[in-house]
Amino acid sequence: DAKTTQPNSMESNEEEPVHLPCNHSTISGTDYIHWYRQLPSQGPEYVIHGLTSNVNNRMASLAIAEDRKSSTLILHRATLRDAAVYYCILRDDFLRAQKLVFGQGTRLTINP
Amino acid sequence: SQTIHQWPATLVQPVGSPLSLECTVEGTSNPNLYWYRQAAGRGLQLLFYSVGIGQISSEVPQNLSASRPQDRQFILSSKKLLLSDSGFYLCAWSVERGGGFSGTEAFFGQGTRLTVV
Numbered sequence: 073d074a075k076t077t078q079p080n081s082m083e084s085n086e087e088e089p090v091h092l093p094c095n096h097s098t099i100s101g102t103d104y105i106h107w108y109r110q111l112p113s114q115g116p117e118y119v120i121h122g123l124t125s126n127v128n129n130r131m132a133s134l135a136i137a138e139d140r141k142s143s144t145l146i147l148h149r150a151t152l153r154d155a156a157v158y159y160c161i162l163r164d165d166f167l168r169a170q171k172l173v174f175g176q177g178t179r180l181t182i183n184p
Numbered sequence: 185s186q187t188i189h190q191w192p193a194t195l196v197q198p199v200g201s202p203l204s205l206e207c208t209v210e211g212t213s214n215p216n217l218y219w220y221r222q223a224a225g226r227g228l229q230l231l232f233y234s235v236g237i238g239q240i241s242s243e244v245p246q247n248l249s250a251s252r253p254q255d256r257q258f259i260l261s262s263k264k265l266l267l268s269d270s271g272f273y274l275c276a277w278s279v280e281r282g283g284g285f286s287g288t289e290a291f292f293g294q295g296t297r298l299t300v301v
Contacts, residue, residue, distance in 0.1 A: 115274045115292030172218055172278065172290050174228040
């Protein structure tokens with residue numbers, strides 16, 4: 073499995089933007105970049121995914137480097153409810169049978 | 185719409201007792217199914233995944249087993265629980281179309297918090 077590297081923890085203030093980085097230097101041409109987050113005592117939930125172009129949805133934005141070796145999840149205006157562990161995962165969607173493996177993720181703390 | 189059911193929400197079992205956790209998915213067919221465990225304060229560990237009925241891949245040798253008797257049913261079992269089996273167990277599903285379709289997302293159940301005493 074192609075690996076990703078994320079900081080163990082980050083801290084930000086409420087109502088400020090948050091930029092969560094992810095390095096994936098061994099990404100292949102068919103790997104999609106997925107982000108999930110896990111709120112306390114809950115299962116992970118999907119946040120966003122992309123292949124080459126930057127992506128926006130109601131939850132966040134995903135900025136993908138031109139060489140695709142890194143990406144950044146952007147929370148435009150963090151709230152206390154955004155405090156969670158954020159996981160960056162690579163998935164090859166050309167493969168029918170594949171695992172879904174999570175790393176350690178980034179624990180995001182939001183200060184009021 | 186698709187939903188995933190996982191039960192029970194909490195479970196306290198004595199060491200040496202058997203375990204059966206069930207997960208069912210509604211509203212989709214031929215999903216990939218996954219079992220994860222999360223020890224307290226730790227990351228998500230993939231235990232088993234399945235791409236079809238009767239097809240189980242084990243990621244970590246351990247005291248647990250999984251079965252998929254029906255397309256949308258995934259069962260996690262143990263014959264004799266150990267203290268180290270305590271944790272938060274999560275079931276998940278995804279539909280993997282493959283072949284160049286846009287990325288697919290996975291959906292997780294609410295989890296079962298197992299305490300072995």
